[in-house]
Amino acid sequence: MPRRRVTGTRGLKILSFLIAMICLLPIVAVALAAVTGGLDSVLHLWSTVLPRYTLTTLVLVTLVAAGTFSIGVGTAWLVTMTRFPGVRVLEVLLVLPLAFPAYVLAYAYTFVLDHPGIVQSTLRQVTGWGPRDYWFPEVRSIGGAAVMFVLVLYPYVYLLARAAFLQQSSGALLAARTLGDSAWAAFRRVSLPMARPAIAAGVLLTVMETIADFGTVSYFGVQTFATGLYTSWFSFADRAGAAQLALCLLVFALMLAVFERAQRGEARFHQAGKRSMRMPAADLTGGRAAAAAVFCAIPVLCGFILPCVILLSMGIGSEQDLLGRRYQGFVRNSLTLAGTAALITVGAAIVVGFYQRLAPGRNSAGAAYVARLGYAVPGGVIAVGLLVPFAAFDNALDAWMRETFDVSTGLLITGSIWLLVAAYMVRFLAAALGAYEGGQATVHVNMDAAARSLGQTPLGALRRVHLPILTPSLLTGLLIVFVDVMKELPATLILRPFNFDTLAVQAYRLASDERLEGAAVPSLVIVAVGLLPVILICRQVGRHK
Incomplete structure (x- = not known):
């Protein structure tokens, strides 16, 4: 018909x-500008910066994917499938770092952890060491940038993984446990594969946000496609080179988008029926409860509470x-x-x-x-x-x-x-x-x-x-x-x-301009505005049980 x-x-x-x-x-437009740019620009980029941009971007993406997967899935599993002191508060607070742009977090931690920052200055005063007498992790590095991204992007994985775990029935998990699997084995062999499409979508979303970022990698001096594009356009006035770098970044991003779409399209969810119930949460006590609480509290502490305190102290002194x-x-x-x-x-x-x-x-x-x-x-x-x-x-x-x-x-x-x-x-x-x-x-x-x-x-x-x-x-x-x-x-x-x-x-x-105290003031306003949708998400997290 x-x-x-x-x-x-x-x-x-x-x-x-x-x-x-x-x-x-x-x-x-980017594709046409890149194609009409000529081979000279392509050969110049390939012989100078393109291999470095590609390697750095891939390393950064791998670190962020691994970090957001570990923290997002681990915290989602703990707050969904276990009970320990503070779990009801932590399952809501774990969303809060989403309010922070990664570049704002970078400003806050650089102010504290860089060589003239309070941490290293205190270390030198206490020990009497000179600037070259000790080793301290460099915050302005690819590892430091990856940590900033992980702290602000893991809530994407957390939210999707938590929703997937909440929808899972107890039947499959109980069957695995009766067949002799431990709680960890049941999680690895049953829950994780069932939640794989949602987790993959969350991780791919964090990866796309990572390759799109400019402020964090630029401030840390990490050479990625995003920083190369901006440098080619403004510093070198190389329009053809900028367009070709943009095309490389675009192809990489679209490949990730296609992969994410394929993951979502292959996902199939089957409800076990109205009588099926979720797996009852396991009560943790003693050292296990303390370890679970610490594991869930660290992302909130490092991704929201400490940066807010640092930015406030910076802003007051600016x-x-x-x-x-x-x-x-x-x-x-x-x-x-x-x-x-x-x-x-x-x-x-x-x-x-x-x-x-x-x-x-x-x-x-x-x-x-x-x-x-x-x-x-x-x-x-x-x-x-x-x-x-x-x-x-x-x-x-x-x-x-x-x-x-x-x-x-x-x-x-x-x-x-x-x-x-x-x-x-x-x-x-x-x-x-x-x-x-x-x-x-x-x-x-x-x-x-x-x-x-x-x-x-x-x-x-x-x-x-x-x-x-x-x-x-x-x-x-x-x-x-x-x-x-x-x-x-x-x-x-x-x-x-x-x-x-x-x-x-x-x-x-x-x-x-290295005026981090001044940068804290507009950063705080941006974070305050960013809290509005996060509060709405927190309300939904608190209600959806």
Whole structure:
């Protein structure tokens, strides 16, 4: 039976395709710029920096994947399957490090652990050693960067692994135990394979966040594709080289995204029935309880509590005036960008998601798939991919206007905040679309039919039926995009208009000048804003048992 065509979707189709084209533009532009850059740039990159960038990125990704897997899965298993003193508090607190951008954590720990920091200074005072009389781990290293990423990204793995463990039935675990397996063997042979798709998705998400980061690796002097892209673009003015590095980074990120999609697509979850119950939690006592509590408390202590204390002490001793006119400008710029980008991104998610609901098929599914590609593309790649074509358009338009009317138009698009907002939309549309689709799943199809039978157009049904029901999901999507834009650094550094700085840019600039006490002030504001969605997640963690 042919599917009945819903009328009134032409406008949604055009808007959805336009949004998908904007999301696809950076990828196509980077690929074309890299291909047309010539072999000279490729050979130069290969003979100088490309092997180092590749090796460093792979090492960093491997360390972060191993660390987030160990901490995320281990803590999720302990708070789900065991009981020890403080477990109910720790299962919520383990989410808190998600509020910290990795580069903010790097500023805090560098202030404490670097050579002039309080730890090494105290060590030298107590022992009487000189600067070369002892060995101390170097925080500004690839290992230090990996630790920063692990501390702020493990909650992704923790949340997904915890949800997977909560959904597991006791039948398989009890069968393993009756067959003689120990608790560790049952976990390794039964629970871990059942939760593998969720854990793999979480680990791959942390890896993609790692390769997209610029602030942490740049501050620590770790040479990755992200730092190489920025250096080629600004320091060396090598547009072709930057585009080719962006293409390498893009290919790596898209390969990870495809792998993550394949993992998710192969996942199959089978409920054992309504009578099936979760495995009863094992009560830990004595040394085991203490070890479990310490293991779960260390990530919270190192990833949230200590950095907050350090940043507060740094901020109090700085000369940065958060209430001054200059900082009011940083706050205003950040809020303007974040608010505008959040509204436009959620609006785009509504258009794409509602079109897919009204007209399911290849066209709508393809538009939604392309719209989600941005989550796998680092911010620096998106910035280069948008800047190249729009800068060419601006220059061509300016040349034509000069020749025809003797009038200079200047940079109409690349000199405004709208290109930056477009980059944010491309980068974070997948998060907004996920929030919208999660809420849309609760709207029964019969509601659409009832609205149409009462004479409502598709847009009328969206306005009067869908949006009131989806308000909580849309607010969640707005909040997530708002906070992500506040923390985003690479695209902001590349695309921001002249003399239009944000809190993230100010923190990065002060840290680059080794003024870490000053960098603590904007960093604290960013963390405070980042706590908003984390609090919402914590409430859900506390309720979902």
